[in-house]
Every structure is written in C-alpha cells, then in structure tokens.
Amino acid sequence: MKILVQKFGGTSVDSEEHRRKAAGKVVRAAQAGWNVVVVVSAIGRAGAPYATDTLVSSLKAVDPSVPPAPREMDLMMACGEIISTVTLAQTLRTLGYDTIALTGGQAGIHTDYEFGNARILSIDPSYALRMLEAGKIVLVAGFQGVTTYGAITTLGRGGSDTTASALGAALKPYADEVAVEIYTDVDGVKTADPRLVPQARTLAAATYEEVSEMAHQGAKVVHPRAAEIANQYQIPLWVKSTFEDSPGTLIASGADMGEAIRSRVTGVTHTGKIVYIRFEVPSGDEEDKAQIELEIYRILQKEDIAIYLTSTGGNAFSFAVAREHLPRLRDLLDGLVIPVDLSMRRKPPFGRLYLLGLGGGQKSFRAQRDLLHHTAHMVEVHEMAAEVTENCTMVSVIASRFKGVPGVMACILETLAGAGVPVFQTADSAYSISVLVPETDTQKATQALHDVFDLHAAAGGG
Amino acid sequence: MEPAQQTQERPAARAASVHFERERGVTDVVVTRGMAHVTVRLPDADPAAARLALLQSFAAGSISIFLVKLHPCAISFGVRANLVDACEEHLRAHGADFTLLRDLALVTTIAGAMRDLSGVICHIYETMLEENIGVRQTGDAYNAVLCLVAGEDSERAARALRRRFSLEDAAEDDTGPSEGVGLKAL
Numbered sequence: 001m002k003i004l005v006q007k008f009g010g011t012s013v014d015s016e017e018h019r020r021k022a023a024g025k026v027v028r029a030a031q032a033g034w035n036v037v038v039v040v041s042a043i044g045r046a047g048a049p050y051a052t053d054t055l056v057s058s059l060k061a062v063d064p065s066v067p068p069a070p071r072e073m074d075l076m077m078a079c080g081e082i083i084s085t086v087t088l089a090q091t092l093r094t095l096g097y098d099t100i101a102l103t104g105g106q107a108g109i110h111t112d113y114e115f116g117n118a119r120i121l122s123i124d125p126s127y128a129l130r131m132l133e134a135g136k137i138v139l140v141a142g143f144q145g146v147t148t149y150g151a152i153t154t155l156g157r158g159g160s161d162t163t164a165s166a167l168g169a170a171l172k173p174y175a176d177e178v179a180v181e182i183y184t185d186v187d188g189v190k191t192a193d194p195r196l197v198p199q200a201r202t203l204a205a206a207t208y209e210e211v212s213e214m215a216h217q218g219a220k221v222v223h224p225r226a227a228e229i230a231n232q233y234q235i236p237l238w239v240k241s242t243f244e245d246s247p248g249t250l251i252a253s254g255a256d257m258g259e260a261i262r263s264r265v266t267g268v269t270h271t272g273k274i275v276y277i278r279f280e281v282p283s284g285d286e287e288d289k290a291q292i293e294l295e296i297y298r299i300l301q302k303e304d305i306a307i308y309l310t311s312t313g314g315n316a317f318s319f320a321v322a323r324e325h326l327p328r329l330r331d332l333l334d335g336l337v338i339p340v341d342l343s344m345r346r347k348p349p350f351g352r353l354y355l356l357g358l359g360g361g362q363k364s365f366r367a368q369r370d371l372l373h374h375t376a377h378m379v380e381v382h383e384m385a386a387e388v389t390e391n392c393t394m395v396s397v398i399a400s401r402f403k404g405v406p407g408v409m410a411c412i413l414e415t416l417a418g419a420g421v422p423v424f425q426t427a428d429s430a431y432s433i434s435v436l437v438p439e440t441d442t443q444k445a446t447q448a449l450h451d452v453f454d455l456h457a458a459a460g461g462g
Numbered sequence: 463m464e465p466a467q468q469t470q471e472r473p474a475a476r477a478a479s480v481h482f483e484r485e486r487g488v489t490d491v492v493v494t495r496g497m498a499h500v501t502v503r504l505p506d507a508d509p510a511a512a513r514l515a516l517l518q519s520f521a522a523g524s525i526s527i528f529l530v531k532l533h534p535c536a537i538s539f540g541v542r543a544n545l546v547d548a549c550e551e552h553l554r555a556h557g558a559d560f561t562l563l564r565d566l567a568l569v570t571t572i573a574g575a576m577r578d579l580s581g582v583i584c585h586i587y588e589t590m591l592e593e594n595i596g597v598r599q600t601g602d603a604y605n606a607v608l609c610l611v612a613g614e615d616s617e618r619a620a621r622a623l624r625r626r627f628s629l630e631d632a633a634e635d636d637t638g639p640s641e642g643v644g645l646k647a648l
Contacts, residue, residue, distance in 0.1 A: 216604040216605075217604075286596070290587070290590075290591055290596070290597070291591070293587060294584070294587045294588060294591055297583055297584035297587055298584050298588075300584070301581040301584040301585075307583060308602050309602065310583060310600045310601070310602050310607075311531045311533075311599070311600060311601070312597060312599060312600050313501065313531065313533065313538050313598065313599050314501070314533075314536075316533065406520060406521050406523075406524050406525055406526040406527075407517075407518075407520070407521025407522075409517055409527070409530055410514065410517035410518045410520065410521040411521070413513070413514050413517060414514055414517075414518065417510065417511075417514055422510075423532065424532070425531070425532055426530050426531070426532060427601060427602065427603065428528055428529065428530065428601070428603075429603030429604065429605070429606070430603070432603075
C-alpha cells in the first residue's frame with residue numbers, strides 16, 4: 001500500500017475556489033494510486049469566521065475579565081479544524097469520492113495534558129488504516145489530539161504540520177511507501193522571504209536539519225516539530241503550492257542528497273522584533289556581576305519572559321527579549337535595587353546596593369536614587385543604567401555545513417559593513433550564524449547576505 | 463478480506479511504543495573539553511573596523527573561532543585546543559591587546575525549544591553560582607545554552623546541571639556536542 005499524507009493550510013481551504021484546488025490535489029494523488037490521508041487546518045487566517053483566532057476571540061468576548069479554562073479553550077479551538085475537515089470532505093464527496101472525516105482523537109492521536117501546547121504521545125492508526133483499505137479518502141482535523149480520558153487538546157504552533165508528519169510516521173510500518181506533502185500558498189522553501197528579496201529562489205531540495213533551522217530562525221514554511229518527526233522516521237516531506245503545479249521542495253535526509261546540498265549556504269532568514277539590553281557593573285566586581293545577572297534572570301523567569309542572545313564577560317552582561325516584553329521589563333527592572341554582600345555584622349559600609357535603570361523616563365530609578373542617597377554613609381550605592389537597543393531584528397544565515405570553515409563570520413560582518421548595516425551582537429549554532437541588526441535594516445541585511453552567498457543561483461540541484 | 467483479518471496480518475498497532483516528539487525541557491548536558499577563550503581589546507577610535515580586520519585576518523590564517531561576542535571596545539571568542547597556539551601566535555604577530563584563557567570546557571545544556579522556555583538560563587546561573595563556578599562566556603541557540611567554564615570545573619558543573627534538570631541518568635559525553643548543538647567554528 002502506498003500512503004500519501006497531504007496537509008492543507010488555512011489559506012488553501014478558505015474559499016470554495018481554493019477548496020476545489022485543494023480537492024484537485026487530493027484527486028490527482030488518488031488517481032495516481034496513492035491511498036490519501038488529508039490533514040486540514042482551520043479555514044482562513046485571523047478575521048475569517050472559523051479561523052482559530054476568531055474562535056478564541058469569541059470565547060474571550062463572553063467576559064474579557066474571566067479567562068477561559070485551557071481545556072475549554074482547546075475544545076473551542078479544535079472546532080476550526082473540524083469544520084474545515086468536514087467541509088473539504090464534503091467537497092471531495094461532491095466530486096464523487098468516498099471520504100471519511102475524523103477528529104484528531106478519532107484518528108488515534110493521543111497527547112499529553114498540556115492544553116494549548118500538547119505533545120503527541122502516540123498514534124493508533126488502526127481505524128484510519130481500515131478506512132484506507134476500504135477505499136476511502138481519510139480526512140483528519142489537524143492541530144488536535146485527545147488525552148487518555150477523552151479531553152480534546154490542541155498541539156500549539158505548527159500543530160497541523162505536526163499532525164501530518166506524525167500520521168506519516170504512524171502509518172509508515174503499514175505501507176510500502178509513505179510521503180507527506182505540506183500544501184501552502186508558496187511554492188516551496190525559499191532562500192529568503194521574497195517580500196524582502198525578490199530574487200529569492202525556491203529550493204528543489206533541502207535537508208531536514210536545514211529546514212528545521214530555517215523554521216527556528218524565522219522562516220514560516222514548515223514547522224520544526226514536523227521536520228523533526230519526518231527526520232526521525234525518515235519520511236520524505238514535500239512543500240508545495242496549492243495554487244500552482246510547480247514541483248515544490250523535497251525535504252529529506254542529507255545522506256540522500258548530493259555533496260553540493262550537504263555543504264551549501266541554504267538561505268537567509270529573519271525573525272522577531274527584539275530589544276537588546278546590556279548592563280555594565282560599575283564596581284567591576286565579577287562576583288557581583290554574577291549575582292546581579294542571576295537576580296535579573298530570576299525575575300524574568302518568574303514573569304515567564306524568555307531571554308536569548310545572552311553574553312557575559314568581564315564586568316558586563318547582555319541579553320535580548322521580544323519587544324512586546326519591554327514595557328513589563330521596564331516595570332520590573334527600572335528602579336530595582338539588588339543588594340550584594342549585605343551584612344550588618346561589620347563596620348560600614350555594610351555592603352553594596354546596585355540600582356538598575358532601564359530608560360523609558362526612569363521615574364522609578366530617579367525616585368530610588370533620591371531615597372538611597374540618604375543611605376550612602378552605610379552602604380555603597382552603585383547606579384547601573386542599562387544600554388537599551390530597541391527595534392532590532394535577528395537575521396540568520398543558514399548553512400548545512402560550516403564546521404571548520406574559517407571566515408564565515410568575517411564575510412557576514414564585512415558584507416553588512418559594506419551595506420552600512422550596524423551589527424549589535426552575533427550568535428552561532430550548528431547550522432546558522434545570526435546577527436542582531438536594526439529592524440529598519442532587515443531588508444538591506446537580508447538582501448546583502450543573499451547576494452554575497454550567491455543564493456539566487458541554483459547550485460547542486462538545490 | 464474482513465477488516466479483522468487485515469488487522470491481524472499487518473504489524474500490531476503498538477501506539478504506546480512510538481515516540482513522535484522530543485521531550486519537553488532540558489534533555490541532556492554535554493561537556494567538551496580543550497577550549498580556550500580569547501578577548502581582544504580594540505582601539506577606541508574605530509572598534510568596528512578593527513574587529514572586522516581581526517576576523518578577516520583569522521579567515522586568511524585559517525583559524526576557526528566560535529562563540530563570537532561583540533563588546534563595545536572588544537571582541538571575544540572561543541578557540542578549540544588544536545588552534546590555540548596558532549591563534550596566540552597570530553594575535554601576537556598582529557600586535558593585538560588580548561587575554562587568552564586556556565584549559566576551558568564548554569558545558570552545553572540541550573533542550574528542544576530553548577526559546578520557549580523562560581527559566582533554563584536562570585537555572586543554569588543558579589547552579590553555577592551555588593557551585594561557585596565562574597562562567598567565562600555564555601551563548602545560546604534555539605536548542606542549547608552554552609557555558610564556557612574552567613576545564614577543572616566542567617564535570618562538577620555538568621553533574622550539578624544534570625541534578626538540577628533531573629538528568630542524573632544521562633551519560634557523560636566527552637566526545638563533543640552532537641550535530642544540532644550550538645558549537646561551530648566560524
């Protein structure tokens with residue numbers, strides 16, 4: 001048995017015309033001899049009547065002061081996929097095909113209990129297999145599963161992609177051949193965001209690692225969870241356009257690809273509206289710095305604010321947060337006093353107080369400074385005003401194999417300097433080098449890096 | 463063929479035995495020894511140009527570096543053991559004002575989606591402070607937090623982190639981080 005899992009995103013099913021196009025892809029696969037499992041996302045994007053965001057808003061609108069229970073929120077959100085799945089099933093039925101629409105739970109997808117961000121624990125594909133063997137096209141609502149006790153859960157970001165990949169993995173032992181196709185409104189994985197780089201090219205092929213890294217660094221084609229599952233189970237994953245007949249991008253293992261793909265620069269991505277914050281400890285004491293750094297990170301942890309691009313060294317440390325957190329960060333840190341090595345069992349000074357400032361008017365900072373002025377004979381008071389760089393973004397160069405190749409960072413910084421783009425910080429991981437640049441330079445930086453690595457030219461079949 | 467018979471013929475659907483997604487939170491702590499850390503102080507006049515010239519000279523000298531961090535008037539980076547002498551010689555030849563710390567180790571804490579986890583870095587810092595282990599430099603990727611510490615402290619740091627993240631059973635690995643973890647020569 002040949003099994004093809006096809007996943008259609010929200011824009012692929014948001015009108016009758018689009019649903020017909022999506023149905024056409026399913027029909028073509030069925031006619032080519034595939035047993036087809038179709039995973040469907042909710043119809044449309046924010047604002048559309050049954051889009052996930054719309055359903056969430058309607059639930060919250062009952063009384064904005066009372067947050068819905070996570071379990072009920074998931075129940076509500078899951079409705080969007082169920083509606084689109086049944087609608088597409090009916091579209092296929094009108095074309096003369098025998099279909100069955102299933103919720104995630106009916107398709108055997110079992111998850112943990114983390115409502116809103118559940119993880120797939122197991123899939124029992126028996127029923128879906130029986131339906132395929134009976135000649136039906138099986139449609140499964142994406143983005144959802146069910147707990148042991150029957151509560152509907154949603155899978156969080158990238159949920160429908162994850163559903164498709166996981167179903168492919170679950171069905172693989174029962175099939176002679178399995179493939180997964182992710183249909184979207186672009187024709188494959190691009191070397192850059194085409195809105196920023198018009199010459200961005202569609203990759204003919206990419207490795208699981210490349211796509212996973214691209215997704216983590218901001219590309220919005222396939223969710224990394226889906227790529228990771230496909231990698232784990234070695235399932236070929238295709239990214240294709242619902243609205244065109246172009247071949248799309250094949251995502252597979254590097255071992256199955258030529259050397260040119262295994263050692264290339266894959267693309268340039270950009271992500272996030274970021275604020276970069278740097279503190280310098282005025283006393284120059286490294287132990288004090290470690291204590292202050294920890295206290296700040298503790299506060300951010302309690303507030304559930306994720307930090308990244310961390311750096312520490314000498315008497316300074318720095319980190320980045322999503323820009324949406326800046327007002328809360330100012331509330332938390334501006335005017336904060338961190339005591340270090342405080343003890344009344346000795347002669348004055350009894351220790352050190354570090355007063356933090358975080359810009360934005362610094363009302364709290366000024367008020368605290370005035371108050372602490374009166375304690376100067378008892379403790380050392382050090383003012384620590386942060387350097388806050390607002391409106392940044394992270395641009396990343398993705399590569400399948402940079403290891404041991406000197407000069408890549410030099411090339412990136414040289415290119416950006418030539419383009420007049422300042423770089424505030426850098427970060428490197430196994431498959432990418434990222435630079436923090438002004439948000440206003442995102443296009444310029446992306447274009448310049450795309451050019452310097454010659455990404456508009458096809459290489460090695462990629 | 464009856465559906466029941468079909469079910470018997472195909473492999474049993476052992477739903478519970480298949481793991482589709484990686485675990486949440488921290489999954490491993492890995493130690494890589496033989497690292498050095500270099501801080502090069504740059505002239506106040508045009509630090510960006512001096513930084514770029516330095517990186518270009520490293521590229522020309524085929525010296526790979528990683529964990530590159532930019533500071534207002536300095537640049538810092540890591541160097542693997544086999545390149546430390548060449549790096550030092552290179553810096554001296556270029557008259558650089560630098561500090562080089564040898565015998566360090568990279569302690570890498572691995573998690574599936576680090577940027578969705580708000581407390582990992584805090585826990586790492588708490589652990590290092592409790593153990594009185596100085597962190598020379600940090601770095602982070604979406605799947606890892608890296609801490610450069612003194613080589614002699616590295617195993618203690620890794621053990622403490624494993625305890626902190628309830629990974630006592632995770633095997634210690636001295637062969638270097640696996641693919642996908644944030645260490646790379648640039």
